[in-house]
Amino acid sequence: QVQLQESGPGLVKASQTLSLTCTVSGTSIISGGHYWSWIRQHPGKGLEWLGYIYYSGSPYYNPSLKSRLTISMDTSKTQFSLRLSSVTAADTAVYYCARHSSNWCFDYWGQGILVSVSS
Amino acid sequence: DIQMTQSPSSLSASVGDRLTITCRASQTITSYLNWYQQKPGQAPKLLIYAASSLHSAVPSRFSGSGSGTDFTLTISSLQPEDFATYFCQQSYTTPWTFGQGTKVEVK
Numbered sequence: 001q002v003q004l005q006e007s008g009p010g011l012v013k014a015s016q017t018l019s020l021t022c023t024v025s026g027t028s029i030i031s032g033g034h035y036w037s038w039i040r041q042h043p044g045k046g047l048e049w050l051g052y053i054y055y056s057g058s059p060y061y062n063p064s065l066k067s068r069l070t071i072s073m074d075t076s077k078t079q080f081s082l083r084l085s086s087v088t089a090a091d092t093a094v095y096y097c098a099r100h101s102s103n104w105c106f107d108y109w110g111q112g113i114l115v116s117v118s119s
Numbered sequence: 120d121i122q123m124t125q126s127p128s129s130l131s132a133s134v135g136d137r138l139t140i141t142c143r144a145s146q147t148i149t150s151y152l153n154w155y156q157q158k159p160g161q162a163p164k165l166l167i168y169a170a171s172s173l174h175s176a177v178p179s180r181f182s183g184s185g186s187g188t189d190f191t192l193t194i195s196s197l198q199p200e201d202f203a204t205y206f207c208q209q210s211y212t213t214p215w216t217f218g219q220g221t222k223v224e225v226k
Contacts, residue, residue: 036216045161047217048207062214096162104210105153105168112162 004097004110012091014119016085022110023098029076029078030055033102036080038071040093041112048093052100053080092117121145121209125218131226138194140221142207150213155190157220158203166205167192189206192213198225 008020023034029036035052042048051061051071059071070083084091094114098106122145127168132138142152150170155163165174167183180195196199202225207218 023148038208046219047208049215060213093153098162099210100215103168103172105165105174105207106155106163107165108163108175109162119216 002099002108004066004099004108006097006113008113008115010114011116011118014088014117015086018082018091018117020082020095020113020115021079022081022099024078024080024099025097029073029080030075032093035060035100035102036071036073036109037098038082039098039106039109042093048103050082050084058114061066078088087117089119090116091115098103120214120218121148121212123207123209123216125205125207125220125221127221128219129222129224131224133226134196134197134199136197138197138205138223140192140205140220141192142185142192144188144190144209144211148209148211150186151209152183152185152190153208153210155206156201156203156208161207164211177179190226 003025005023012018037052038050053059053071053073061069068085073080073088094112096112099108101107124143126141134184154167157163166177166181172184182193202224204220206220
């Protein structure tokens with residue numbers, strides 16, 4: 001049973017860096033064919049894909065956030081992480097980690113974590 | 120970026136109704152189209168992948184069709200647990216993008 005779980009602070013001050021970790025269980029994050037992704041959802045809004053890290057360790061970022069976003073992987077801990085710098089109130093959202101599978105869909109999701117940016 | 124447009128944005132329906140939600144892509148995405156269901160306070164759940172393939176454990180009352188730019192999600196007989204928001208999503212090219220959602224409410 002593949003499971004993902006986000007963790008990290010629920011409150012971040014404006015201009016600081018938001019850091020989240022996704023812990024994966026039930027599968028190896030270095031198995032081929034999967035793209036380990038971060039997605040966010042602003043309150044009451046739609047879904048925005050932020051980026052992924054491939055099993056090989058190569059990241060890809062949504063150009064809309066590329067300058068502020070870093071996604072990395074810790075294979076020994078079966079975790080991947082997100083760092084979003086210089087946050088503003090517009091970054092307040094529920095952040096999900098998810099697996100983009102070899103069927104080209106997000107088949108497993110974490111439960112999500114609400115991150116609020118305070119001034 | 121490929122824009123995904125869903126219609127309607129919301130609808131009211133009754134248990135037993137047949138529903139169709141449409142999703143249009145701003146350019147061709149062949150069959151790289153997925154559908155998700157989201158209930159309040161929960162993460163989205165995959166329903167349909169590759170436009171028409173039913174994800175495991177998803178009831179057969181859900182079906183998907185389409186290719187190119189126009190796609191539909193159909194619920195053949197709405198059940199109480201189906202009141203939720205539905206999103207389409209394209210995986211044809213990055214950045215992967217989602218539709219704005221269709222909220223299915225009780226009439």
